[in-house]
Amino acid sequence: MGARSYLFQPRDGRTDGHDKPIVSLVKHRFVFRTQMKMTGNSRKILAFGAGAILTIIFVKRVKKWYIEYQVGKKIQRKIQHCEAARAEVEEVLRECGMTLNQAKTIVALPFMELQRQLQNGSLYAVQVLHAYQIMALEATDRLNCVTECLPDAEAIAQSLDRLDKKGGPLHGIPVSLKESFELAGNDSSCGLGHWLENYKSQDAVIIQVLKDLGAVPFVRTNLPETLMLGETNNPIFGRTLHPVDPRRTPGGSSGGEAALIGAGASVLGFGSDIGGSIRIPSHFCGCYGLKTTGERMSRKGTASLSKGQTLVSGTVGPMSRDFDGILESFKHCLSDLHFALDPQVAPLKFNDSMFNSKKPLRIGFYAYDGYSRAVPACERAVLIAKDTLEQQGHTLVAFTPPGVIDAIPDLYMKTIQGDHGKQFLLQLQKDIVIPELARIKLCWSIPGWMLWLLSWIVQAVAKDPQLGRALRAPLQLRSIYGWFQQALQLQEFKDKFLAAWREQKLDAVICPVVATVALPNSETVNVPSAFSYTMLYNILNYSAGSMPVTRVTSDDVCNMAKYPNKTSENKCVIKYMQGTEGLPVNVQVVGLPYQEELVLRVMSELDKSLKAEQES
Numbered sequence: 001m002g003a004r005s006y007l008f009q010p011r012d013g014r015t016d017g018h019d020k021p022i023v024s025l026v027k028h029r030f031v032f033r034t035q036m037k038m039t040g041n042s043r044k045i046l047a048f049g050a051g052a053i054l055t056i057i058f059v060k061r062v063k064k065w066y067i068e069y070q071v072g073k074k075i076q077r078k079i080q081h082c083e084a085a086r087a088e089v090e091e092v093l094r095e096c097g098m099t100l101n102q103a104k105t106i107v108a109l110p111f112m113e114l115q116r117q118l119q120n121g122s123l124y125a126v127q128v129l130h131a132y133q134i135m136a137l138e139a140t141d142r143l144n145c146v147t148e149c150l151p152d153a154e155a156i157a158q159s160l161d162r163l164d165k166k167g168g169p170l171h172g173i174p175v176s177l178k179e180s181f182e183l184a185g186n187d188s189s190c191g192l193g194h195w196l197e198n199y200k201s202q203d204a205v206i207i208q209v210l211k212d213l214g215a216v217p218f219v220r221t222n223l224p225e226t227l228m229l230g231e232t233n234n235p236i237f238g239r240t241l242h243p244v245d246p247r248r249t250p251g252g253s254s255g256g257e258a259a260l261i262g263a264g265a266s267v268l269g270f271g272s273d274i275g276g277s278i279r280i281p282s283h284f285c286g287c288y289g290l291k292t293t294g295e296r297m298s299r300k301g302t303a304s305l306s307k308g309q310t311l312v313s314g315t316v317g318p319m320s321r322d323f324d325g326i327l328e329s330f331k332h333c334l335s336d337l338h339f340a341l342d343p344q345v346a347p348l349k350f351n352d353s354m355f356n357s358k359k360p361l362r363i364g365f366y367a368y369d370g371y372s373r374a375v376p377a378c379e380r381a382v383l384i385a386k387d388t389l390e391q392q393g394h395t396l397v398a399f400t401p402p403g404v405i406d407a408i409p410d411l412y413m414k415t416i417q418g419d420h421g422k423q424f425l426l427q428l429q430k431d432i433v434i435p436e437l438a439r440i441k442l443c444w445s446i447p448g449w450m451l452w453l454l455s456w457i458v459q460a461v462a463k464d465p466q467l468g469r470a471l472r473a474p475l476q477l478r479s480i481y482g483w484f485q486q487a488l489q490l491q492e493f494k495d496k497f498l499a500a501w502r503e504q505k506l507d508a509v510i511c512p513v514v515a516t517v518a519l520p521n522s523e524t525v526n527v528p529s530a531f532s533y534t535m536l537y538n539i540l541n542y543s544a545g546s547m548p549v550t551r552v553t554s555d556d557v558c559n560m561a562k563y564p565n566k567t568s569e570n571k572c573v574i575k576y577m578q579g580t581e582g583l584p585v586n587v588q589v590v591g592l593p594y595q596e597e598l599v600l601r602v603m604s605e606l607d608k609s610l611k612a613e614q615e616s
């Protein structure tokens with residue numbers, strides 16, 4: 001007999017159920033009193049529960065308000081600082097008297113011509129700086145791509161102009177920098193308000209190297225909060241818009257760079273890439289970008305939330321309006337000073353013979369990675385690049401990248417969130433969170449079983465297996481043993497991929513950069529699979545460039561009728577590709593680790609042919 005039935009036994013101990021009235025009355029009173037007592041207790045429990053919930057909500061609200069207040073004050077001070085810096089630059093620009101048309105003439109010079117005129121003294125560093133400052137201010141008023149002007153640029157340019165000999169191969173070239181590159185005496189927020197006012201004592205290595213080459217850092221550019229988004233928005237500086245269509249995003253995370261370069265207001269910029277952040281915005285805005293191999297360029301002095309995660313390597317690299325911009329800056333940055341300032345960087349100078357080789361290449365190509373179907377414009381860009389390279393005497397072979405379907409959730413998503421998203425969550429809990437990140441933050445905040453359930457619902461009910469697997473990725477690494485196993489799996493995948501590459505005797509590969517062209521603002525998180533094309537080469541730590549090939553045509557938009565319409569992501573892509581006519585379309589050119597020079601060679605040959613074709 002259980003405890004409950006014992007409690008309800010009549011006091012005289014009779015249990016047959018045929019109680020006499022008096023016994024029955026006593027029993028009923030007993031039951032009534034017990035029920036009253038229970039109801040009273042339940043009320044108390046309910047009241048206590050409700051009180052506790054209200055207190056938690058209240059405490060959370062107060063905490064949120066306090067964070068918003070504290071972070072808000074820092075943001076206000078930063079904005080005032082940026083406005084003062086802008087006013088200082090505007091004052092100098094007023095005094096110099098350069099007109100918008102004069103600025104446009106200088107800014108229109110291709111990279112090599114600008115470099116030549118600065119080297120032979122036809123143009124002064126200060127003149128070029130003023131032209132780019134005028135254009136950058138004009139661009140940021142429309143696109144919100146610049147976070148901060150750097151008034152020190154004036155003194156740097158003036159001192160270059162005073163030199164008897166030229167200051168280096170990048171003498172007087174203005175350079176824009178993603179805000180995450182640390183600058184002495186300044187802060188690098190990565191879009192997090194509470195990271196403001198953490199002033200750095202020295203410039204990032206890459207900035208020291210650029211200055212040594214004669215470049216003039218002149219503006220800092222916008223990025224998304226945490227750097228882990230394919231678009232550019234944060235609570236400090238707000239959202240950056242696409243230079244062609246302001247309803248769309250320039251991409252991310254180096255979106256401020258791409259928007260500024262795409263608007264013609266910077267000839268050279270630097271970004272970072274751990275999932276596509278140089279290549280994606282270059283593709284969305286039609287610029288050139290180079291993701292280098294992990295240890296080819298220094299990351300010392302670049303702010304990031306992913307620093308403790310070393311299995312998928314963060315990288316830095318150049319972005320430019322011209323192919324020559326990325327070539328020249330990459331080539332000259334591989335300097336003795338660079339290797340001395342950061343001995344972790346592989347001391348490999350630019351390999352001229354690899355870049356200048358005339359040996360015909362065997363180049364693999366694919367328009368579908370087996371994970372995310374590319375839209376017709378992106379497929380067509382690959383085919384244009386293939387035909388063009390074939391006409392130049394290279395052998396193009398169809399290549400199927402092996403195992404991408406498992407690599408994205410099990411290797412990329414799982415590794416970058418190997419701490420279950422803890423570092424990201426900790427930082428976001430201390431900050432104002434943009435709506436695009438709120439959903440991802442929720443995934444990191446809810447109990448594991450809930451995330452499993454959510455991922456199961458997405459997989460089984462919404463019939464979106466890829467999104468389902470990606471959703472539960474942060475849950476899967478549970479121990480240091482698990483982390484070691486993850487490292488092994490990454491190595492096994494690298495071996496498998498290299499074997500497939502070697503089997504086809506490939507020198508390089510061309511493929512889409514993203515499955516779509518520029519996406520509407522705030523919608524990139526609805527289509528995470530679209531970014532598999534870049535993530536793959538972060539897993540592999542290969543060198544990879546992004547370069548413009550074509551623009552979306554009306555046929556491309558019509559051909560979206562044949563695009564798969566099965567998953568929620570497919571449906572979003574179909575919706576987002578409406579009205580994309582005229583937007584830039586890049587291809588990705590991929591090489592083995594430390595073969596940037598070969599990637600650059602393919603990009604150079606492709607670029608020259610495409611330009612020659614356009615001119616004819």
Ligand SMILES: CCCCCCCC/C=C\CCCCCCCC(=O)NCC(=O)O
Binds near residue numbers: 277278525527528
């Ligand atoms: C801890 C990471 C959270 C991953 C959440 C995945 C959300 C998926 C949504 C969109 C995909 C965005 C792909 C582009 C990411 C680019 C990241 C990058 O390269 N950052 C540069 C850097 O950190 O330096």
